[in-house]
Amino acid sequence: MIVGVGALGCVSADLLVRAGVGTVTIVDRDLVEISNLHRQGLYCEADAIEKKPKAVAARDRLRVVNSDVDVRAHIADFTSENALSLIEDGGVPDVVIDGTDNFETRYLINDCSVKLGVPYVYGGAIATQGSAAVFVPGGGGPCLRCVQPDPPKPGTQATCESAGVVGAVSSIIGSYQAAEAMKVLMGQMDRVMGSMLSFDLWEGQRTRVDLSDAKDPECPCCGNGEFAFLEALGAPPQVLCGQRAVQVSGGSTMIDLERLGAGLEGFEVKEYMIRGTVEHGGEAFELTCFADGRAIVDGTDDVGVARAVYSRYIGI
Ligand SMILES: [Zn+2]
Structure with missing residues (x-):
């Protein structure tokens, strides 16, 4: 399952469908905009002019890319109210890929990942920087909340609105996510990245933070089994x-x-x-x-x- 087919989700969806994974379920709430096209390679100008839902435009494109893959699409906002039913629809997926652009949804994916035991491939890209990591529940490693207990406060982070995203950055992060998902799907868990990788393409910098000892036994989510984001009330406008x-x-x-x-x-x-x-x-x-x-x-x-x-x- 890929939550969000924006810059990151377009890259991983395209690679995984071309690789011939059995089923890809995509969830996205947005409409295609002209300003997306420099980094969201599943869409074209006609999709933006028509303002197609991304889930529909991505599904249609992916189906012609490889008709052997079962591509399913949900036009939906991934929220506390529908997250579990979306994930469990058609069977719990083998891996969930984060293609979102906001932390609330990431923490919600993390809750679902821990609750259902589904590996979570995290990704984020903003301006010239990006990060990727994999959180495997039950494997002795951390979940997202072990590493960062709470989402950043609204307004404290750059967004794609305030800072933009260089398409090459999201391509790299999306490719990392696709590779990690392939390892999970192939059962090669010993090869799955145990670190948080970060890049700044403009500065030519790369950092790797080892997460192998990052599991927090007191973590509210994977330690105490509290799923605060799944239990939260519906999203405000x-x-x-x-x-x-x-x-x-x-x-x-x-x-x-x-x-x-x-x-x-x-x-x-x-x-x-x-x-x-x-x-x-x-x-x-x-x-x-x-x-x-x-x-x-x-x-x-x-x-x-x-x-x-x-x-x-x-x-x-
Ligand atoms: Zn945790």
């Missing part, structure tokens, strides 16, 4: 990285897109989403809504405005 758009989470019920779309003038209705232009407070916004009730309000970075647009037009 959030501004999407690199875009003037806000994501509003839906309720826990699926919605009838055809019915909702038919009641909204000028809305385009597809099997997996509806989209159209709406007006609120004298301004126009583009509203995209998915079957799980989640919506993306394009044209604002104000969470309050996005929530108001959501309740006015989706109304749940």
Whole structure:
């Protein structure tokens, strides 16, 4: 399973599908944007113009890359509410790859990894730097929370919005992740990297931190079996990285897109989403809504405005 098919997920998904792994399940919440194309190699300009969900664009591309691989896609935000059902859908995967761009989701993946005993291939890339590591539950090594007990506070880290990402950095990190996943899939656990590798491509620097003794017996997650991120309440609305758009989470019920779309003038209705232009407070916004009730309000970075647009037009 690959959570997030942005810069990192595009690289590892492409390599693993070309290598012929049996099944790849991808989960992504975003739409393809022109600003993604320098680093997200599964997408093209047409996907961005159409604003396709990345999960759909990636699935379609991967299926033509290698039709022998069973590629499954979920257009969804990976949250505490749906994480376990997404992971367990179709059988627990042999490995989970982190293609996310935020720490909340990484800690949630870590909880799932420890709870279900699935190795977690961590990755991160920002500006000219990137890191990769593998956390294997039950193997005597650490989990993510042993190494870094809590996520960094919001606003303290550079994001792809504030700092950008050099495509070559995410290509390297995604390649490392694909190689580590292949080792896990082939059962070569003795070859799996026991370190956190970090690069700065601009400075030509590489560092390796040995994690073999990093397991913390007092770790709340892998030591005490507390899954705080899985038990957390649903995500508040959030501004999407690199875009003037806000994501509003839906309720826990699926919605009838055809019915909702038919009641909204000028809305385009597809099997997996509806989209159209709406007006609120004298301004126009583009509203995209998915079957799980989640919506993306394009044209604002104000969470309050996005929530108001959501309740006015989706109304749940
Ligand atoms: Zn731990």
